[in-house]
Amino acid sequence: MSDIGFDRFTFGFTIKDSPDYLINVSSWGNDEYINGLSNSFSIGDCVIIENPLVAPKDPEKEDRLCPSTPRLLDSRDFNSLGDIVANGQSLDRNVINILTDVRSVAEPKYFTTEDGRKGQRLEVKLFDDSVTSFPLVIDRIRLLSVLQVLFILDARFDFDSFRNCMTATVNSKTIITVNPDTKEASLLFSYAKEISASGVLDEDDRPGDVPVRQLKLKAQENPEVFCGITYSFISKLDLDASVSKVIRSRW
Structure with a gap:
């Protein structure tokens, strides 16, 4: 979130000290503080929260800034x-x-x-x-x-x-x-x-062959590098350009 002259960041987590009660926590600060805080503990750790501002949830706020309190954990309440x-x-x-x-x-x-x-x-x-x-x-x-x-x-x-x-x-x-x-x-x-x-x-559980159409759609939706296997043919190859990306072909 931007303010005049600087950026503010937020980190949200949930704490509990009994099986029945949970509280959502939102911490605000600059990039260095929030990133340091978020990396300083993980699920299951004990934490000390000093001088917090305690307030009831505002139902009119956006849900992402005021998440609903999770329900009580039930070890039998799950699907396979x-x-x-x-x-x-x-x-x-x-x-x-x-x-x-x-x-x-x-x-x-x-x-x-x-x-x-x-x-x-x-x-x-x-x-x-x-x-x-x-x-x-x-x-x-x-x-x-x-x-x-x-x-x-x-x-x-x-x-x-x-x-x-x-x-x-x-x-x-x-x-x-x-x-x-x-x-x-x-x-x-x-x-x-x-x-x-x-x-x-x-055993290897990589996905099987993927159609070129799905590869193109995936590349448009997600800029991250991903892997897949496709059985296809080359429709265009610029001989004046680098072809080093063509590592091996099998016929």
């Missing part, structure tokens, strides 16, 4: 990834709770938007006892590792036309509990260790 895959596009734009394992964590991606704002993106592959791979996109870098059990409260699910499958997204309203102390999480972790030992998670 198999349920989501089975229902497919009927769950497009729905907010759902899931209990899942981490299959893989990609390298974080950092980018700058056209208006100069800096952003970040982390892609994670999830799995459970019903699905071996399910994509999750996180808009803030988090420390996650393979085989961690995640209880994700209020994840958004959308149909990705490029991947041709459902995907999960974490936003400012989502709460992630790492390795929750529940019976369901313990059973899922035991399954994760068993399936990991079998070597199934080592």
Whole structure:
């Protein structure tokens, strides 16, 4: 948010000191302060908040600046990834709770938007006892590792036309509990260790061949670098230009 002469930044998070009560916190400051604060702690850490300004939520404000208080965590209130895959596009734009394992964590991606704002993106592959791979996109870098059990409260699910499958997204309203102390999480972790030992998670789960039309559409929608496989032919090649990008061809 811009003010006369300087920019202001905000960082929002949720705190709780009991199973029943949660409070949303918004911290304001300059770029250096807010970025330092957001990187100084993560989910599960204990924090001290000094001299806060406490105020009731204003329902007339935009929801992004005054997020709704999340409901009480319930270890049994979740859907399996198999349920989501089975229902497919009927769950497009729905907010759902899931209990899942981490299959893989990609390298974080950092980018700058056209208006100069800096952003970040982390892609994670999830799995459970019903699905071996399910994509999750996180808009803030988090420390996650393979085989961690995640209880994700209020994840958004959308149909990705490029991947041709459902995907999960974490936003400012989502709460992630790492390795929750529940019976369901313990059973899922035991399954994760068993399936990991079998070597199934080592198999490549990259997407199959992608039509050129979808590649062009993906490039227009997202400026980030992405990978895919396409079976196609070259319709135009400028021999006077560099052809170093053509690495190998197989006939």
